[in-house]
Amino acid sequence: MAEKHFSLSALALVALVVTANGQAADAEAYREFYPHVAIDPARGVAGGADAEFGATLQYWQDEQALEQNKGFIGQVDQEWKLNWKFMDLDRSDDMHPGYLALEKAEKLFKFWVKREPEFRACLGEGKTDLTGLAAGYPKYDPKLKKIMTVESRVEHCAQTALWENFRQGTPENNLISLYFKSLSATAPIKVDTNSPEIMASYKRGEKLFYTKVGQYNFSCASCHTSSGLLGQRFRGQVPTSPFADAAHFPTYRMNLGDIESLQQRFMRCNLQARTKGLPPGNPDYTDLEVFYTVLSNGYPVSVPSAR
Amino acid sequence: MAEPMKVRAKLAGDVLDVKILISHTMETGQRKDAKSGQVVPAHFIQNVTVDLNGKTAVAAQWGAAISKDPFLGLKLKGAKAGDTVTVNWEDNKGGKGSGATTIT
Numbered sequence: 357m358a359e360k361h362f363s364l365s366a367l368a369l370v371a372l373v374v375t376a377n378g379q380a381a382d383a384e385a386y387r388e389f390y391p392h393v394a395i396d397p398a399r400g401v402a403g404g405a406d407a408e409f410g411a412t413l414q415y416w417q418d419e420q421a422l423e424q425n426k427g428f429i430g431q432v433d434q435e436w437k438l439n440w441k442f443m444d445l446d447r448s449d450d451m452h453p454g455y456l457a458l459e460k461a462e463k464l465f466k467f468w469v470k471r472e473p474e475f476r477a478c479l480g481e482g483k484t485d486l487t488g489l490a491a492g493y494p495k496y497d498p499k500l501k502k503i504m505t506v507e508s509r510v511e512h513c514a515q516t517a518l519w520e521n522f523r524q525g526t527p528e529n530n531l532i533s534l535y536f537k538s539l540s541a542t543a544p545i546k547v548d549t550n551s552p553e554i555m556a557s558y559k560r561g562e563k564l565f566y567t568k569v570g571q572y573n574f575s576c577a578s579c580h581t582s583s584g585l586l587g588q589r590f591r592g593q594v595p596t597s598p599f600a601d602a603a604h605f606p607t608y609r610m611n612l613g614d615i616e617s618l619q620q621r622f623m624r625c626n627l628q629a630r631t632k633g634l635p636p637g638n639p640d641y642t643d644l645e646v647f648y649t650v651l652s653n654g655y656p657v658s659v660p661s662a663r
Numbered sequence: 664m665a666e667p668m669k670v671r672a673k674l675a676g677d678v679l680d681v682k683i684l685i686s687h688t689m690e691t692g693q694r695k696d697a698k699s700g701q702v703v704p705a706h707f708i709q710n711v712t713v714d715l716n717g718k719t720a721v722a723a724q725w726g727a728a729i730s731k732d733p734f735l736g737l738k739l740k741g742a743k744a745g746d747t748v749t750v751n752w753e754d755n756k757g758g759k760g761s762g763a764t765t766i767t
Contacts, residue, residue: 449682451669453732455688459667613731 388473390577390584392621397418397549397558400653401600403612405442408586409597410586418601436594444604444658454608456658457615461535464528468518478513479536483517491657494646496553503557506533507606507617508637525623525636530615535604537659543650545603556645558629561647565598570631576644591628602645602652664728668762672748679742681713683735683750687760691727711735714749715742722765742766 362464396403406413414424416439429442469476480486481497494505507524510532514522522529536649548554568575569651579595586595605618616624619641623633634641668721669684692705705727713721713735720739742748749763 449671451671451682451684451734453686453734454686455669456667456684456732610730 388573390566390568390575390581392562392566393577393581393583395523395562395651397555397650397653399653400545402656403651403653404599408582409580409599410437410439410582412437412439412597413599415439420655439597439600440663441600443663444661452608452660452662453610453613454615454662457531458534458538459658461531461538463530468520468532475513475517478517479509486539487539488543490537491543492546492547494554494642494649495548495559496551503553503642503646505619506537507619508642510536511637520663523637524625525617525620527615530606530617530620532617533617533658534659537606537657540657541659542656544654544656545649545655547646547650549653557643557646558642558650561643561645564644565647568627570626572630574629574631576625580626598648599652600652600655602649603655604658604663606659608660608662610662618648631643668750668760670748670750670762670764672742672764672766674742674766677740679715679739679748681735681737681748683713683762685733685750685752685760687717687732687752687754689727689729689731689733693727704723706754706758708733708752708754711750711752713737714751715739716746717749719745726739 392407393408401417402413414421415428415437422438422441422445425438426442426445428438435442476484476486480489483489490506493509494503496502497504502508504512507529510529511522511524514520514529514532520528522532549558565576566637568578576598577584579590580598584595586597587595602618605617605621608614609616617636619636619638622641622644623636626633664737667686669682673680684763687708688706689708690703690706692702694703695701696703707727707729708725710724711721711725712719721737723735725733744766746766747763749761751759751761753759
């Protein structure tokens with residue numbers, strides 16, 4: 357009992373110190389911000405001022421536009437205008453390693469579902485048909501009082517239904533997420549922008565997009581807007597527009613030889629800009645994923661894919 | 664080896680377009696395991712043969728410089744619909760794999 361009292365008073369003391377220093381701690385975290393660009397989250401892929409994001413939307417906004425501008429492929433100074441979406445053109449032709457990973461993923465998923473049929477119901481939140489469900493992620497789960505991404509849903513369901521620890525960023529989590537998302541292939545992404553929780557997260561993600569961090573003092577916007585490096589060569593490549601960029605994740609990365617989730621991509625992007633990356637599943641990365649996926653609203657899911 | 668493998672063959676005029684995707688780790692033998700610090704032993708495909716109706720059309724000797732999950736594309740002349748394309752590979756550890764398709 358005495359011990360409990362002690363720890364309680366210690367807690368109160370800590371709380372006091374925090375409130376006393378709260379102001380100071382906020383002021384300490386000095387941050388610079390990249391100039392904001394107006395984005396309308398309700399309009400999804402078309403929500404940005406196009407000129408601020410490379411002015412390329414007309415070339416890749418749908419399959420027709422991509423087909424028409426097929427001639428850009430292979431031309432060094434034109435190719436980037438397709439926002440690398442031409443790499444998804446081979447949907448009918450299953451000849452890239454993303455499909456090999458998908459076969460492996462399907463086997464893994466079937467193995468676990470055979471052992472614990474509850475796993476499927478958990479992923480579908482009661483539904484057993486998972487087709488098209490992943491296109492609605494990330495979404496707010498009122499039961500868990502959390503924003504769930506495809507990866508965190510897989511992590512949660514593995515814990516509750518399988519008693520397995522498929523942490524986000526592990527190969528098992530990536531594979532099952534890949535399979536789950538592939539069941540929604542070609543379905544347009546539809547993140548619920550009417551949900552107040554999602555929009556609060558979107559706002560936080562938008563702020564993070566413009567927040568400068570790390571040794572280079574780079575923000576996401578430093579490379580992925582026209583006033584930044586979008587449209588110019590950087591590390592030998594032209595950066596993508598943030599619009600419709602979440603549609604093909606989790607993707608097979610040729611340079612890793614493995615499946616990579618969107619949050620792992622954030623982590624690697626941070627490391628390349630000399631910033632300490634956060635672990636996948638971190639709330640900040642979830643906010644950034646919500647921001648990115650809202651900007652992909654209306655664009656079809658193209659999983660499996662290779663980049 | 665139960666590794667999956669994909670073979671596609673399509674006729675365009677008199678030229679046969681063959682696409683082959685092999686699932687293989689293709690370890691170079693130069694990489695170290697991050698956890699144990701031990702060198703990961705080399706494990707890569709050495710010989711690939713592409714046969715058209717049982718007759719070898721392409722024979723390739725590969726090395727460690729070929730990427731993981733290799734893709735091979737080639738064009739052949741003198742094929743017709745109904746012919747079979749067979750691909751066989753063998754790696755440095757004696758592992759073998761094969762795949763086949765019928766031209767449509």
